[in-house]
Amino acid sequence: MSSFAQPLAPFDGATPTRPVAIANWLLSVAFLVFLMVIVGGITRLTESGLSITEWKPIMGAIPPLNDADWLSEFEKYKQIPEYIEITGPAGMTLADFKFIYFWEWIHRLLGRVIGLAFALPFFYFAVRRAIPKGYGLRLTGLLILGGLQGFIGWWMVSSGLSDRTDVSHFRLATHLLLALFILACLVWTALDLRRLAGGHPKAAQMTVFGLVVSLVLFLQLLFGAYVAGLNAGYVSNTWPLMNDSLVPDGIDFTFGAWAAINNDPYLTHFIHRWWAWVTVGVLIVLARKVRGQSRTASIAIHCAFGVQILLGIATVMTGMDIVLAVLHQAVGALVVAATAWGIHVLGRENPASAPT
Numbered sequence: 001m002s003s004f005a006q007p008l009a010p011f012d013g014a015t016p017t018r019p020v021a022i023a024n025w026l027l028s029v030a031f032l033v034f035l036m037v038i039v040g041g042i043t044r045l046t047e048s049g050l051s052i053t054e055w056k057p058i059m060g061a062i063p064p065l066n067d068a069d070w071l072s073e074f075e076k077y078k079q080i081p082e083y084i085e086i087t088g089p090a091g092m093t094l095a096d097f098k099f100i101y102f103w104e105w106i107h108r109l110l111g112r113v114i115g116l117a118f119a120l121p122f123f124y125f126a127v128r129r130a131i132p133k134g135y136g137l138r139l140t141g142l143l144i145l146g147g148l149q150g151f152i153g154w155w156m157v158s159s160g161l162s163d164r165t166d167v168s169h170f171r172l173a174t175h176l177l178l179a180l181f182i183l184a185c186l187v188w189t190a191l192d193l194r195r196l197a198g199g200h201p202k203a204a205q206m207t208v209f210g211l212v213v214s215l216v217l218f219l220q221l222l223f224g225a226y227v228a229g230l231n232a233g234y235v236s237n238t239w240p241l242m243n244d245s246l247v248p249d250g251i252d253f254t255f256g257a258w259a260a261i262n263n264d265p266y267l268t269h270f271i272h273r274w275w276a277w278v279t280v281g282v283l284i285v286l287a288r289k290v291r292g293q294s295r296t297a298s299i300a301i302h303c304a305f306g307v308q309i310l311l312g313i314a315t316v317m318t319g320m321d322i323v324l325a326v327l328h329q330a331v332g333a334l335v336v337a338a339t340a341w342g343i344h345v346l347g348r349e350n351p352a353s354a355p356t
Helices: 021-046 067-077 083-086 094-127 136-158 169-197 208-229 255-265 265-290 297-316 322-346
Strands: none
Touching: 021 094, 021 169, 021 208, 021 322, 067 094, 136 169, 169 208, 169 297, 208 255, 208 297, 208 322, 255 265, 265 297, 265 322, 297 322
């Protein structure tokens, strides 16, 4: 995050700047990204991601408008392995197809909305020369990351259209983690701008402990994405033991430990379940470190990981209840936002006089 902090931008140097307005805009976009993570979770859990088999960034915003259009889209879906091997033999109807199509279409539409919600105000502030010094390049980087996310989304979907019945869990993890990284960067930049408006021009820096927290949380999110991509949440519905064992039976080490860590549903579930407590440990330390500087940030961190742990346990014990599973992914995004906030507080200069 701090890599965006220093370079000057092509739009810098003009006055008057509008740091508060830009910060509010970035937080609004962050909220849209949060909604995108929720819809993405629903899309995954309803197995809707492969229902739209083409990528049309502009014309794809228009859904099928008549029976002929729906039948055409359904016929395209019938050509992919997911239908041939799974949903077709299960008796999928046109009505069933419309349901999964809806969620994938909403997911892509929201992506387009986020792109416009970022790009249009960005160009407006740039043309009006309202972007504070040092932030133009950072905002440009966020715009590029948003565009890259669209390409990665299609790269993920395309992995399930020819030789597989689902998308690659590696590509799914890339897609989800980039979304969460963008969310963290939006929050971080908005906080820097609010500090700037309060008379603190120096951007927050990433500390060593902040980097440690980021890496620990990254691993937890990575294995959470693997669990989603491998449907590993279904391998056990007991807690704290997995199918009456601490280390579950069924882990396949045929191709070595590294292959199992990245591909075996039992092992990825096991790691995600227990690495969560390492994550909780470092988040508790982070919350305690920032409590004197920002009690609000400390409370946000505690609340986010506390609710997340309870949701994770409940999701497992209900056999992946879809409502709980979606809430688990949603609160995961809130954990990222709260952690970014805490690490930002930790990296501030003159924290005692800085706004939260």
